[in-house]
Amino acid sequence: MKQSQSLVTKIFAPRTLLVSALLVGAALAVPRFAHAAALEQFKSFVASTQSARGEFTQQLVKIESGTSKVSNKSTGTFTFARPGKFIWVYQKPYEQLLQADGDKLYIYDKDLNQVTIKKLGDALGSSPAAILFGSNDLEKNFTLKEAGTKNGLEWLEATPKAKDTTFDHIGIGLRNGVPEAMELRDSFGQVSLLTFTKFEKNPPMPANQFKFVVPKGADVFQ
Template identity: 65%
Template sequence: MQGFKFFAPGMARGVMRGVAHVVAGVAVAALVAPAFAGGSDQLKAFASQVKTARGNFEQRQVKPGQNGAVKVASTSSGTFEFSRPGRFVWRYVKPYDQLLQADGEKLYIYDKDLNQVTIRKLGDSLGASPAAILFGSNDIEKNFNLKDSGTKNGIEWLELTPKAKDTQFQRVGIGFKDGNLAAMELYDAFGNVTLLTFSNIQKNPPLPADHFKFVTPKGADVIQG
């Protein structure tokens, strides 16, 4: 999992390093409502209407280059499923096969190459992390300040800043297009930026709670966080 910034800064090759800082995951779904006046209205509709979803994602970690250019440091892709609040499967397929899975109480991080599982308590950190936008309750404004930030490349954007002072993220950009949540931009406290785009969205598919039960692979080392 090349540097998935929704969890912590500087995670090269996996989400193992620093996962204790932000315990959560990410995914996205299409809205069922028609076009809205602004991104904040669409986000609120997403939180209240979309309870489950599945789809594909592409993740890019970028760094500023010369003359204002943006350099892509790494790219990864995979699939996701979620059932709010607090249940999800976020699987990296390329360039590495790794898995993050939560059952509503615990977060499981599986590195296939190492055959190692790290287990963390999901706890209250979901509510204060960017993942709460997608996996948490619909009380987004309890943890974030929302501000519409206009249209860019046909996508209506809004900016969220966490109300808590001890989070790993300074701000989160969320983009909607034609009523669908299409992209996210994550800006962490270390100046790193992670871009997420989503495709092949299915909204509100049947995903029972036991679908998110993690089964430890045979012979895997288990580390309790």
Template identity: 65%
Template sequence: MRSCLFKTVYTLLLAAIPFLAQATALDQLKNFSTNARSARGEFSQAQVKTGEKIRFTNTTSGTFLFSRPGKFIWTYSKPYEQVLQADGTRLYMYDKDLNQVTIKKLGDALGSSPAAILFGSNNLEKSFSLKNIGAHNGYEWVEVVPKTKDTPFEKINIGMKDGLPQAMELYDSLGQLTLIKFTKFTKNPPVNAGTFRFVVPKGADVFEN
């Protein structure tokens, strides 16, 4: 019986391989949005300056953890320690050096932002226009354009590989480009809901918008 079960699973996996190989970036992104209930990993982020040669400035790095819908912890560890944390209702922005916390309603802060793509609901087409834009730098890319004009980003390109977002190119309204790359991306790890409850650090100044 075990042998038959193994052969059945093996056959199903073989049948799925051609589909996975042919999946477009948009297919991969929609599948990720639908099936990734949670994820964790590391990121690096930098502004891209173009000219005679490409330069990277304002480089930062850290870790992320999310659970849909609207719960996440985005932690900058270098060069400065800062935390963006959402509990599904409110967004907390904590600057460790200033010992300062700013609180916003999550709906207003998330909206059509890049965070909504990874951490929001799985209905991407409600807030964004999506299209495949081909392959480069080892990824298949999908262009994501916010449908609302009340956003600092004109468009976001997402690089997909093996069914996971591996990179994001953020183009803002001032013509600046920010590149984010993801590593050690783990899909659907077990996450305790209490993890996202923000505790205001002792003595911190709190500002609520």
């Protein structure tokens, strides 16, 4: 199964083990946050960021005999507007598109020329996607607490309040008021690491930015 496929379901169908990913890097840094606690930085970021775009790298990290092993690296771009609108594009090693218009989620596999359509509904809920794409009321679905400093970032731990989610813990690493990394730890001990670069906060977007158009000749499943 493709890495991008296993990533999608972890975000949008937390009861299963298939797919998940996201977040952001720093570009428009705010100096006063340079040494602020992670929770303060994060709450300010959520309150002030209604939309954004940037690039991401995702890797699967496994600890074997005390050594970290990285595999399944994928890269791509993202665009989002709260609540529930986004375009998440995997470019390498496989091309796949996840797009939501606030009502429906579209998953397009270019190799298969196949589109799967799902009702977005409450799918964001306690998933990692809610941190980027959901509403500002994160403490409704997550318990947030400080998690110290690591690799030059201030870390925040978000624990889903729901008991049936794929992820046990979600780590959010921040610098200068903007998330730069996420660590997604599942119930099987696997860690998906996401890093974010070229983050642009609240860029202008056309009204039809998130309208999905089915590619010509694509098979559609609902």
